Amino acid sequence: MHEVFIDLDELILRCRDKVSRKFIQEAVSCYRAGAFRSCIVATWNAVVFDFLHKLRELELFGDKEAERLLQEFDKFRSSGNKFKELWKFESDIPEVALTKFELISTVEQSDIKRLFEDRSRCAHPSMTSLEEPFEATAELARYHLRSAVTHLLARPPVQGRAARDRIFQDIESEYFPTDPESASKYFQKGPLARARLTLVRDIVLGLTTDLLIKERSEDEKLRQFSALNAVSIMYPQQTRDILNDKLSDIIINKVTDEKWDKTIIYLGSITAWDFLSEPCRLKAQSYIDKLEIYQANQSFLTKFYKPKELSEKFLLILIKASQIEFLKELVIQKFHIPLMDLLSLKEICKDEVFKEKIILPILRDLSLQATLDELLSMIADSSFSSDETIKFYINNKIKDSSLKELIEILYYPNLEQWVFDLIDSELEVKISKSYASNSENLLLSKNIEPLIELKSVYKYLKCEFKTNVIDLINKSVYQSFEEVSFNDFLSLPRQYWNVIDEEQIKVLLKNNTGALINKFVNSNRFDSAETHSIMIVKIAENLTPEQWKNILEAFFENDQIYFSWNCYKNFEELFKKSCNLSKEFREHLKPYWITFRDELNRLDWNPKNSPKQLVSNSKSLKELINNYYG
Known part of the structure; x- marks a missing residue:
């Protein structure tokens, strides 16, 4: 995780501890004034105070070694004459930070040791030749400033094995955030903030291996995916490089055939990878190709008498596979199933992207042969309700529908207003034509029931209709009832009486x-x-x-x-x-x-x-x- 150039003011802001930040601010001021020796001395002072602050933080987490060192330091400091011991305490900081607490790496330890040595040269001129005094250059001072901040002052007190353990412990908590953005904010306040590459690699590969191999509950997997995506948000290029380098090897060498469902779910849930080896791709394609979308029959009887049911488990795997570019075409082929089975997916699938990219194109292809019932079932899902292709075929089917079929459509639950508008317009056409030519015999007494039912439906539907259509229906019902016989009236369901003119009923009964x-x-x-x-x-x-x-x-x-x-x-x-x-x-x-x-x-x-x-x-x-x- 290399940064080409860091501004001095940014170095100040990166310091976590307030006391250490003051020393770094002093060191920066010295640097800008050309006092490079003073700059290096102040930088070392910042390292010492930051190390002590980290020990206090570790003590709060119950670290016994940190507690012991703090007691030892307080003992030396309070005695007033333990200068040799205090000097040793300071000189041991690079070694202790590496071996006792893994706060720094071996390479970083070399930089901190060099800072301590140069600080001694700057603060103790007797250690150098009087004829050739030690000259601290601007480059050296800035180098030490940067090393101190990036290696220690900007980092939380936990790195290495302790940091790994703490991070995995956090992820195991049932209260760990399950969305990557929140998890990223959570990690920003812990060991992963400005973490070393080795720590990032350990977390990425640790989570990856666990997700691909171990059996975990859905809640646990959700937290792990959230954590892994959060790391990729914080360290996008580093995560991508790690996965491109190691993911294929982990899959090929550690994932058994029985656990390939985990691989598909992983690849569809994690976006921070670009490369997968050819053997991995071939195995993934073969797995999807052999995946059975329907549940296996449980007995001889269910094989013949029970309708085939979609397998929710495998459907969820296919949904994840649809997000993997080289598997998308195979997934589309898998979903060429009977239309009603395809529509039933809305009860299982909540992934809007999957519906839009996979299911909707298939529905468009099927729309030409679909019945009106099937087309209306398509738009019952809000994901498909505005699709122009499906709306076009619904429009055509409504125009070809009979009066009875139009009435049946009105009983559909949750129809959108544009469907009612289409029906409204078609009813106006059909009823108007019947007055002119009586082509459908709508006004004959034997067809009074559909008209009365239509008026009844209009009365109770909560949607907007054209006034002229309602008037037309009322007029047609009135006119048709004039031709109704007493026996025909008796055959009408009683719930329709309230839409017939009361006086007309009385006249018929009187007669x-x-x-x-x-x-x-x-x-x-x-x-x-x-x-x-x-x-x-x-x-x-x-x-x-x-x-x-x-x-x-x-x-x-x-x-x-x-x-x-x-x-x-x-x-x-x-x-x-x-x-x-x-x-x-x-x-x-x-x-x-x-x-x-x-x-x-x-x-x-x-x-x-x-x-x-x-x-x-x-x-x-x-x-x-x-x-x-x-």
Whole structure:
């Protein structure tokens, strides 16, 4: 990690310890003033204070050797006369920094030793010839300034084996950041800040080997990948050089066939490599080529009766492989599978880049033969919803759809507004044409149900529609209902009644009152009895006394009526309507209702063995009649 030139002011800023920084600042001032001997002396002083500061930091981490040295130094310093011992303590700093704490390398130790020797020459002229005094040059002073800062003052107190152990211990913590940016910030405050190349190499290769060989939990692997990518952020070129040099050898020599999935995941997760040997590439391609995208059948029966299921494990490997340039084409070939299987990937795959680069191009190719259902399933994934190719084919399919098919589309969940707009426009065209040519027979009575369903759907959909389309639907429903027969109306689901004009329904029922009463009297199911009673309530004002009598008598003659819970509620409404008729008409009906009440009393539903709702509704109807007639 060589830097060509470092500015003096930057050297000052790189110092970690405040006291050491002051000495370096003093040394820089001396250098700029031409006092090069003083510069070297101040630089050594900075090294001594920085070394002591590092010992204090190591003591906090429980380092016994650092604690011993600090006690020894304090003892010498407090005695006031241990000059020889203090001198030895200083002179031993290069050796102790290397052998005891691995703060510096062997080469760096030579530089620090030379600084100590030159400091002695500068501070003790008796050690040199009086005729030839030691001359400190600007180059020498600057060299020592740089060596002191880059080798010691800028670095944290942990390097070498202790630094490695601490870094790996940090990564093992469950609280270690799992995104590279945060992990990089974390490392900036620890041993990896301005680390030596040997430490960077140890961390990169250590993590790489572990990820390729060891069995780890997903959380552990996530932290390790985060750490490795963080190192590549901090030291991009160094990490790239290390991996380009060693990665292929590790894979070929240490990764067994059973663990090649780890290799693919590693190569797809780490971007700090440019080179992979030819044997590694061939093995990777062969692995992907033989990878089975579907789960293996577990038994003879599932082989024939259970649909093939995609293997989530192998899919995740392929997703990683898609990020490796020389494997991308093989991955694309693997995903030429049935369209619905391809669409089901959205439940497994959350990688947006994979969807865009691999899945979307395949979907575009399949769009021409896809059904409208399949095309709509494509855009249900937000990653594909704005693709112009898929939208083009959806547009064409909607134009070719029948009215019934368009209605079915409206039931799709979470359709975007542009799809509704297409349907809206096509409905306008189809319904308008039907008025002109009746080409699809949309307005014939037998086709009233699709129109009513369409109006019902429009009523409850929460999206914007053209006003003229809604008016057109309302007009078509109104006109079509004019041709509807009584039996056709009875066949309509009751939920559609609320979208038909109430007066039209009443006119139809009035014109078929006899047939309606006959249907009620002969009701053969609870729900049909309920439906017929609702219709009767709608035209109660138009019933004759004889019809009233027949209706009230039929209630107790047909168990499908008197066992229908909701019929009681409908008869409450029927009674209320009879109470609003003319006084003379009410008198005609009174004996019928009195008889009806007496029959109700005879039913006498037992609360212990009768449905709760039936007992409750029957009681409510009796109370209503009693309150009116006394």
